[in-house]
Amino acid sequence: MKLILGSASPRRKDLLAQIGLVPDAILPPDIDEDPRRGELPRPYCARIAQEKAFAVPAGPEDVVLCADTTVALGRRILGKPASAAEAAKFLVLLGGRRHEVITSVAVRKGERLWTRDVVSVVKFKRLSDDELNFYLASNEWQGKAGGYGIQGLAGAFVTWMQGSFTGVVGLPVAETAQLLAAAGVPLWRQA
Template identity: 65%
Template sequence: MKLILGSGSPRRVEILAVLGLTPDDIRPPDIDEDPLPSELPRPYVDRIIRAKAEAVPSDPGDVVLCADTTVAVGRRILGKPADEAEARAFLTLLGGRRHRVLTGLAVKTDDRLMTRIVESRVKMKRLSKVEMDGYMATGDWQGKAGGYAIHGPAGAFFPWISGSHSAIVGLPMVETAHLLQAAGIEVWKT
């Protein structure tokens, strides 16, 4: 039985390591992650994790783990910013208010697909021009849902979180351990 991580995220590899796991292979799926017209955040995350799990090639007996993290303000999905201008717009929108971070995970075996969505809430402070310019200069906003990663330099912008920190980073540990154990993968093995 092999554990296949359907993600190219180094953070997800690190979180699996905390659980005592090293993926046997890493196979990021190539799917269209654009939201459908009028698609709401939770159904979007559910659709994406299922599509990712189905898109990852696997052999009989393999266990595939996929995840997706989405930032949402109300009904609006904030994906990965296309450029610096969009990242600035996202961070300006998020500044001074609470928003949701939804992380979905899917574990696929030969005969079933198990999914969970973990919702956390965070509050980002309003950024000064110096903070915004400094953060943009780091480039850390690139490839990150909502234009930030809470485990990076942007972590200084969040005075309040409610929920799972590991889910906000990209992989909820409790739910991941539970689903992998249900699929026959031992966690915390020595």
């Protein structure tokens, strides 16, 4: 049995290491992440995590771990911004209000699938022009859902949150440990 992390995200690798797990292989999936017309954030996020899990090549006894993180403002999905201008638009939308961060985790062994959606709520302060420009210049918005990373400079914008901090960063470690245990991955074993 091999543990395969199906993710190009360095955060997911680090969060897995936080619970003492080093994958035998890292095989990032390549799937179409465009939302379907009218698709709501949570079903979208769950669908993408599952599609990622089935897109990773693995043997019948191997365990594949994939996740997707989606920022949702009401029914609206804020994905990874394609440009600084789009990141600016997202950050202005997020300023002064609450939004949801959903991370869906999918663990697959052969045809069996274990899944979990972890929903957190994050509140941003209203951003001044200086804060916005400083943040955009940092480039920390790149490759992150909603155009920010709570674990970096944007942590200073977060006045309140409820849920799973590790979930917001990309892999909710408590729920992931449960799913992996269900799939038979040995956890809490002395080296």
